[in-house]
Amino acid sequence: MAGARITNIQTAKKQLPMIQPLQQTATQDSVQIRIKSSKSSGDRLSQSKSMVLQESDLPQKPISRHRRNQSQHNVAVQGGGANIFKPLVELKGEHLNMAKISESGKKQRKNWTQMWSVLTSDQLLFYKERQPETSQKTGGKVDAVQLCGAVIQWTTEKSSRKNVFQITTNTGSEYLLQADSYTIAVKWFDAIRGSIDSLTKEDGGFSLRRSNSSDYLPRHSSLPGYGSASPSSKQPNSAHRRSINMFGSSKLKHSTxxxxxxxxxxxxxxxxxxxxxxxxxxxEKGLIKDRVFGCHLLTLCQREGSSVPKFVQICVDAVDKRGLGVDGIYRVSGNLATIQKLRFIVDQEEDLNLDHSQWEDIHVVTGALKMFFRELPEPLFPFRLFQPLVEAIKIKEPKPKVQAVKKLILGLPKPNRDTMKLLFSHLHRVLAFSKKNLMSTQGIGIVFGPTLMWPELDAGNMAVNMVYQNQIIEYILVESQEIFSL
Known part of the structure; x- marks a missing residue:
């Protein structure tokens, strides 16, 4: 018996080398014999699967045994049960809407154009006209997008259109692509993204996408080659993150x-x-000066020590001197920039000489005077006087009508009353030259109605209020001798 056992053991040892060559030369159609060895669990798993799979279920292409390539590409082939390289997809041509919004970091006007788009292994070509699939003419090529180091992502902020995605090259150029069909847009997006990933890996870089997500991380468009990865480039980012965390923790510790x-x-x-x-x-020190325009009439008169503002007085004197016969006086507008310059000089309390050549246009003086009255916090005819004057102007008997208006005006403060008297007496002199300046009582009423009075709360009809404003000023102008005892 001992001799028989020794003989069987020797026979087994001689037959063992005969099995190993069969394992090495086995094809996909043969059954592999599982032998205990120091190989990884992944190899044993693949070998065990080959014993169970049928001939139709086996992958047609040889399985890549390089585990690093499998982890980098992370592309699964349906039905194969193993990870292999995903081939580049080249789309021969299709119409897409394209807009170039940036070139080398400089923004451009967004103009959508329908382009014949062709995807190759390393670039995306745009043609104005449709090109034959057999040969692409370089003469008609409008633009070529280099995909190496580029970033592609869906966007809804850059355009109101639907199905829009953006391509940012490593030189800072930005393109928007859009298709009316969602299926077509997804097809081009996936194909371009696959080309970018493959080109980036071949170039030694990495794709800027979030972990376990298809969203791309933002890339600075002004830094060419930003996608290249190196140990030195990772260190500053981690240090920066640590500094932020340290700062946040110290801020929490020292909140007290x-x-x-x-x-x-x-x-x-x-x-x-x-x-x-x-x-x-x-x-008192002169650091703050009260302005003339926009100041309350009573306050301005108290500060100047008079019952009529000085600016109103010098404007009226200037018009009396050289503007009574000017065509369209108070109706024609002066240059607004010059009027604002005059206003600035008056507010700064500088010496004002309206006889200077820069104030030669009398319409500038009249325009500044009207602006002064319009910018009063409370109009020359106070708010409380608006409705009583409207009721008084409705009186049909002439004498009671004049007495009612005169009583309301005489009840006003002295600055209001004296300024009205000066202004309406001046407007009387303007009417005396009506043949030259072509101004009438109705024209003056239209000009000065909304300038000298307006309601505090414009709750009624604005058009109706404007009619009453014009009628009141026109009536006071006609009856000014009786009302102001001129």
């Missing part, structure tokens, strides 16, 4: 001291506000 600093700043601001000089002190 930060609140104390804020309270200290508030206390210092309170002390500064308490110690600040008063408005009266600043006015």
């Amino acid at each position: 001291s930060d609140s104390a600093d804020k309270n200290g700043v508030k206390n210092r601001l309170k002390k500064f506000i308490i110690r600040r000089p008063s408005m009266k002190t600043l006015q």
Whole structure:
């Protein structure tokens, strides 16, 4: 028995080398014999699968055993049960809508154009006209997008159209592509993204996509070759993240001291506000000057020590001197820029000489005078007087009508009353030259109606109020001798 066992063991040892060559030369159609070895679990798994799969289920192409390539490409072939390289997809041509919005980082006007698009292994070509599939003419090529190092992503912010995706090259150029059909847009998006991924890996870089997601990370368009990865380029990013985390943690630890600093700043601001000089002190020192335009009439007269603003007086004198016979006086508008310049000089309390050559146009003077009255916080005819004047103007008997209007005007403060008297007496002199200046009482009423009075709350009809404004000014102008005792 011992001799028989020894003989069987020797026979088995001689037959063992005969099995190993069969394993090495086995094809996909043969059954592989599973032998215990030091190979990885992945190889054993693939070998065990080959014993179960039928002939029709086996992959037609040889399986890549390079595990690093499998992990990098991460592309699964349906029905094969194994990871292989995904071949580049070249689309021969199709009409897409294209808009170039940036070139080398410089923005351009977005103009959508229908282009014949062709995808090759390394670039995306655009033609104005449709090209035959057999040969692409370079003469008709409008633009070529280099896909190496580019970024592609869907976008809804760059255009109101649907199915829009953006391609950003490594030189900073940006393209928008759009198709009316969602299926066509997805087909081109996937094909272009596959080409970009393959080109980036061949170039030694990596695709900027989030982990476990199809969304691309943002890339700075002004940095060519930003997609290339190197150990030195990863270190600053991680250090930057650590610095942010350290700053955030220190901010949390010292939140109490930060609140104390804020309270200290508030206390210092309170002390500064308490110690600040008063408005009266600043006015006395000349640091703050009250303006003429936009100032209340009573306040302005008190500051100037008169019952009529000085600016109104010098404007009326200038028009009386050289503007009574000018065609369309107070109706024709002056140059607005010159009027604003005159206003600025008056507000700065500088010496104003309307006889200077720069104020030669009398319409500038009349325009500034009308602007002064329009910018009063309360019009020359106060708000409380608007409705009573409307009721008084409706009186049909002449004498009671004049007495009612005169009583309302005499009840006004002295600055309002004296300024009205000066202005309406001046407008009487304008009417005396009506044959030369072609101005009438109706024309003056239309000009000065909305300038001298308006309701505080325009709750009624604006057109009706404007009619009453014009009628009231026109009536006071006609009866000014009786009302103001001229």
